[in-house]
Amino acid sequence: MKFAGVSLDTPKVMGVINVSPESFFKGSVKRGEELIETAVRMVEEGAAFIDIGAKSTAPYLETEIPVEEEIRRAVEAIRAIRDAVDVPISIDTTNAKVAEEAIKAGADIVNDVTGLKGDPEMVKVVKEYDVPVVICAHQENVRNFSDPVHEVIDSLKESLQIAYKNGIEKENIAIDPAIGFFRPEYPPWYVWDSKVIANLKLLKVFGLPILVGISRKSFIGAITGREDPSERLEGSLAATAIAVLNGANIIRAHDVKETLDVIKVADFIRRFTL
C-alpha cells in the first residue's frame, strides 16, 4: 500500500508544523528560520511527510481567523520549506481556497479534518489538482453515542461517497478517525477517543491507509492529569503504540524521533500476532 508515493509497508510518521500561533501545543508553532530548520530536522529524523497547519482546528479553542490570513501563513510556510525537504508536504485546512493556494505554492497533499464535508468546493480542488487527500471522520450531529468506532466508520462512508462521486480515486485517499474532534456530551471525549483507538482495526474494512493524530491531545491530558500539552509526550507514545498494534499506517505527530522509535517497536511486535 502507498500514499502520495510513499510505501506504507511499515508505518510512517507525518511530522506536524504549525504556523498558527493559536495552536493548542505552542511547541509546534514555528516561524522564519526555525520553520525551515524544524522541517529539515524532522525529515532527518525519519518523517515521511510534513503537515503544515496555518489555522488551529482545536474544537475547544477560539480559532477563527480571516481566510486571507490563513492563505498568507500557509503559502509563506510552504514556499519556505518546499525546496528544503524532499518528502510530500500536506496542507492541513478545511478551506478549498487555502488548499488551492497551498497546492500552487508546492503542497502535495490536502489534509481536511472535515472529510470533504466542510467546504463543498474542497473535493473539486482535490480532483482538479489531482492530489492525494486525507479524509477525516466528521459529523455535525453524533447519532451513535454508544459505539464510537461505528459512528466514525459511518461518517467516513459519507465522506468517501463524496470523494468517489467526484472521481477521486481510492489510491489517492487516506482515512483518519479524527481523534479529539468528536465532542459528544456522552461518553466524555477521552472515552470516545480511547474506544476508537482500541478498535481501530475495524477501519481496515475500507482497505485504505489509516492515518491517526494522537500527539499531545487533550484525551492524553484527561487520562494522565497532565494539563500542559508539553507534558504529554509519554502518554502520546503509549497511545501511538496501541494505534500501530491496531493497524495504523501513518502517525501524525509533533515529535518525530520519539514517535518513529515507538512505531518501529510496536510494528515489529505486531508482526508476531497469532
Ligand SMILES: Nc1nc2c(c(=O)[nH]1)N=C(COP(=O)(O)OP(=O)(O)O)CN2
Ligand atoms: N488528519 C488530521 N489532521 C489533524 C489532526 C488529526 O488528528 N488528523 N489533528 C490536529 C490537531 O493537531 P495540531 O497540532 O495541528 O493542533 P491545532 O489544530 O491546534 O493546530 C490537526 N490536524
Ligand SMILES: Nc1ccc(C(=O)O)cc1
Ligand atoms: N485540532 C485539534 C487540536 C487539539 C485536539 C485535542 O487536544 O483533543 C483536538 C483537535
